Amino acid sequence: MGEKERYLNLMFDPRVVRGNTYALRVAPVSTEPDPLEIRRRREARKRALARRRAKEQLAIRTPEPVEGREHVEVQTDRYLEEISDQIIEVDRECQTDEFLDRPPTPLFIPAKSGKDVATEIGEGELFDFDIEVKPILEVLVGKTIEQALLEVMEEEELAQLRAHQRAYAELRNAELAEVQRLEEQDRRYREEKERRKLQHMQMLQKQKETTEKIAARAFTKHYLSDLVPSVLNNLRESGFFYDPIQRDIDTEFFPWLMTEVEETLEKRVLGRTMLDSLIRTVVEKRLDAFSHKPLPEKTEAPVEKTEAPAEKTEAPAEEPKPTDTEPQVAGCEDCGKSLVGECKLHGPLIRAKDRVIPSRARLTLPHYLTLRVLELRAGNEQILGVFAKKVIQKRTQFGPYVGQLSTKLTCYDESRLVLQVLKDGGKYFLDTPNEDCGNWMMFVRLARNQEEQTLVAYQHCGEVYFTTVKPIEPHTELKVWYAADYAKFMETSAVFIKEESDVYPLPPVAAFSHSFFTEISPVWLL
Known part of the structure; x- marks a missing residue:
């Protein structure tokens, strides 16, 4: 039995990890106990000892023996003994405690309900850890070390990149600070330029307003110099200011005067017309008398007949012309004759003119x-x-x-x-x-x-x-x-x-x- 057992059950090999590998507890590298754990155990032991002493102090003790007696420590049996026919009686004096401490309740273990089954494992059925697991572990460890080296190299590269970024950020921040300074300087220059331009424009505007005010004052003074006379003349021409005598003359005297003048002119025109008619008649008769020889009285009637042809011969020589004094008349109502021109017996007609209506x-x-x-x-x-x-x-x-x-x-x-x-x-x-x-x-x-x-x-x-x-x-x-x-x-x-x-x-x-x-x-x- 001194030989090393080569084959074992995989579940009993301490080098095989069982259960969830994600929550795997990592065994500490050092075998020395943790000082914190040692201190915690020591404090727990002190608390348990203190509780035990407290219980001993609170427990009911045997009263002190009376005078002439003493207490003797005896150990009583916990179990009863079977009574035999012959009882050995031995007198002993003792006094037990009034109450004994109750023992702790044992852990409840349910009774088995199934059946135990056993199996036989033959030689060679279990795997050899060194043969089967060691190569896999070597590969895993090698890959892990290789990955660790890659990660270390990557971390070093990242550290170099971060250092380069920090240097670039510092340089960029310096450049941005310089740009901001230049922009602020340019902004101040622009604001100063705009302020001076605005100040110059305000000065020009004030000069323009002053010039316009001076020109407006001169124009207003020149314009208002004739305003009052012009307004008075306009009101006077519109009829608001008038002379009562002049108004009476314009509205009463002049219309009456014009009417009288028109009537006088009409009478004069009528007189002239009648006079012209009479003169014409006399002249025509004189002309007829000098143009023809006089005849005896008995031949007076034929003379009239001869005068008529004379008139007929002279009429074409002097065609009547329509004038204002000799209107064309269709006939004379007094004579009852149709005549062309005026009536020689009753004279010309008096013409009444229509009133002229402007366009x-x-x-x-x-x-x-x-x-x-x-x-x-x-x-x-x-x-x-x-x-x-x-x-x-x-x-x-x-x-x-x-x-x-x-x-x-x-x-x-x-x-x-x-x-x-x-x-x-x-x-x-x-x-x-x-x-x-x-x-x-x-x-x-x-x-x-x-x-x-x-x-x-x-x-x-x-x-x-x-x-x-x-x-x-x-x-x-x-x-x-x-x-x-x-x-x-x-x-x-x-x-x-x-x-x-x-x-x-x-x-x-x-x-x-x-x-x-x-x-x-x-x-x-x-």
Whole structure:
């Protein structure tokens, strides 16, 4: 039995690890006990001894013997003995403790419920650890050492990388700090530059505001110097300030005077007409008397017959002309005859003239404008112009221009402006063949040069408006030319573009209302 047993059960080999290898306890390298464990065991032993002494002190002891007696230590048997027939009686005196300590409860071990089975293991059935396990362990240990070396080399390489990273991070942090310093310096330079630029701009703005205030003060002073007289004149012309005597003369005396003058003139015209008729009759009779020889009285009737042919022969030589004093009459109600011309017996008829009604264009003329005849052409055609009666401020708008929409111009005047508008996608002319087809703006003549231009024409929302480009003094004619954009629309050149920015575009909201109480020109009243 002294020989080493070669084959053993694998479960009893201490070198084989059994159970979970993940929770494997690693045996300590040193065989010496842990000082902490030694101290813990020593303290546990001291606590157990202290508990035992405490129990001994708390246990009920045998009272002290009385005088003349003593206690003797005896050991009693724990088990009862069988009583025999002969009992050996020996007297002994003893005293037991009142209570004995209860022994500890034994560990509960359940009874076996199965059957034990045994088996026989033959020689060679169990494996030899040195033969079968040692090569595997050598491979595992070699691979483990090789992996450990690789890990050590990897850790060294990682340490070198970390060192290189730390050096790179330090260098990068230094560069970033330098960049931040330069950026901060540049930012301070920019802020200082912006601050100085803003300060310079504020200084220029203050200088500009000061200049504008000085100019505005000078302009206001110059403008307000004539404001009070101009306002008073406007109020006076509008009828707010008036002289009662002058108003009575204008409203009462002048109408009465004009009526009396008209009646006197009508009487004079009637007298002249009657006198002309009488003179003509006498002259005709004298002419007839000197033209023919006188006949006896008995032949007076034939003379009358001969006079009639004379009249018939003379009539074609002197054709009656329709005049204001000799109207064409169909007949004389007093004589009951149909005559051509006036009645020689009862005289001419008294003609009653109709009242002259101005055209629409003349009625729409504003009260501070007037029409003047500039030229008389063939056929008694009048060339009219529009003149200002008072000062008209700059940027005063007139319109819209009223005319008939037409694709062709039926009446063209070289002194008037040709106007077109864009409506419904087509271009149409604003045609004014007569004064009842338009408003007063048809009388405005075109400007030949920049000096005489006072108005500019432009189109807005399909309508044409005229706007003043400069103040118009009294007795100055209103003349117009195209604005730049409207000139392009009319396919012509905008000669005068100096004042264009002041007048275009303007919305048609400041148009002046047309007054029906216009100045009546003596030319078209006759």
